[in-house]
Amino acid sequence: MDKKISEKVINRLTLYHCILTDYIEQHIEYISSKQLAVLLKIDDSQVRKDISVLNNPGKSNVGYIVKELKSSIEKTLGFSKNKKAFIIGAGNLGMALAKYDNFQNYGLNILALFDNDKEKIGKVINNKMILDISKLPNLSRKTNVDIAILTVPRKYAQIMADYLVKANIKYIWNFTPTVLDVPENVQVWNENIMGNFLQFTYNI
C-alpha cells in the first residue's frame, strides 16, 4: 500500500465491499457510483473520490465491474494479508466473534479462544479451541500471534490487558467498556459500542 488512506475512507470502502458481496450473490455484474451512494445515503462524488484511491477498480462504460471493484478493495485494504488473533474471554461476545465466519474473508484468522472457566476450557467453537488463559504466553510466542480481541467482563479488562502486554501482545482490539492503560508500544482500538450508540441516538 503506497498511499495513506484515511480511516473514514477505509470504513466506507468496507461498506462498499459489503454491497458488492451482496451483488455477486445476486449475480449482478455492474454497479454505478450512484447506486453505492444511494444505499449509503451519501453523495456520489464522495463514492467516486473513495474509489479513486484504488488500483484497477474495474471501471467500464456501464459502471464498475462488481467483481473487479470488490477484488480491488480487498487488495488495497490488505484483506489477503493473513492476520492471526486470539479471542480473550469465551462469553457471549467472544463466542459471537468466534462464530463470525466473515472474519476469514477479511484476512483475520482466529486461532483460539482463552478463558479461565474450567467448564469452557477444552470446548471447540467453530473449529477454534477454548484454552486455559495460562497457556496464552507460550502459545502466542509459538504462533507469533500479536493481536488479542478482548471480550472479558469490564472488571477484568485492565488485569487482562497487563497480562497480554507481558505476553508480548502488540495490538488489543478492546470490546470492553474500559480505557486500558498500556505502554507506548502497544496499540489499542476501542470498540466503543456505547459511544457509537450515543452518536447514533444523539438527536432522538
Place this chain on the structure above:
Amino acid sequence: MDKKISEKVINRLTLYHCILTDYIEQHIEYISSKQLAVLLKIDDSQVRKDISVLNNPGKSNVGYIVKELKSSIEKTLGFSKNKKAFIIGAGNLGMALAKYDNFQNYGLNILALFDNDKEKIGKVINNKMILDISKLPNLSRKTNVDIAILTVPRKYAQIMADYLVKANIKYIWNFTPTVLDVPENVQVWNENIMGNFLQFTYNI
C-alpha cells in the same frame, strides 16, 4: 442540548466517561486533563477542548472533580433520556448485548429480544423475554419503541430490515455486515466491525 457536538467529540467524551467510572470505583476524587490524555494517548489540549463543550464540568484548582465531570458528560450527551429498543436476533451477539448491563447507564433500555426460533422463544435473558418476531409490529406500536438493534445472520438482514420499516421502526442499529436499503426517513447506524478492524490493522 444547545450546541452541536461532533461525532468524534461524542466518542471521546464516552471514553472519558469510562475512565471516570473506573476512578469512582477506586475512590479517586480528582483527575487532570493530562491524566485523561495519557490514557487515551492524545494531546491534553484536545481533552480540554472536548471538556469545554460541557456545562459545569467540575473544574477545581486540583483538577476536575471526577463525579461532577462524569455527571456533566451524562447530562450533555443525554444519558438520562430514556431510549427504548428491541434486539432482533437472539443469537450469541444478541444475547451478549442483552446481557450488557452497561446499556442501562447510558439510558438504553432494552425491552425484549425477538427471534423466530421456537426453542428460544419464551426464554428470559437478563430480565428480557425472547418473543416471536411476529409479535414485533404490535408490540412496537404499544410501547412506542422505534430503535431496533439488528443482530440476525447476514442473509436475513435485508428481509428483517424491510419488516422493521413496515413496523414503523425509525432507527436501526445494524450489527450485520450488510448495507441495508431503507427509506429516507429511517436512520441506520452501521456497526461496521470489520471496517474498524481494517482501520486498526491497516499498518500491521
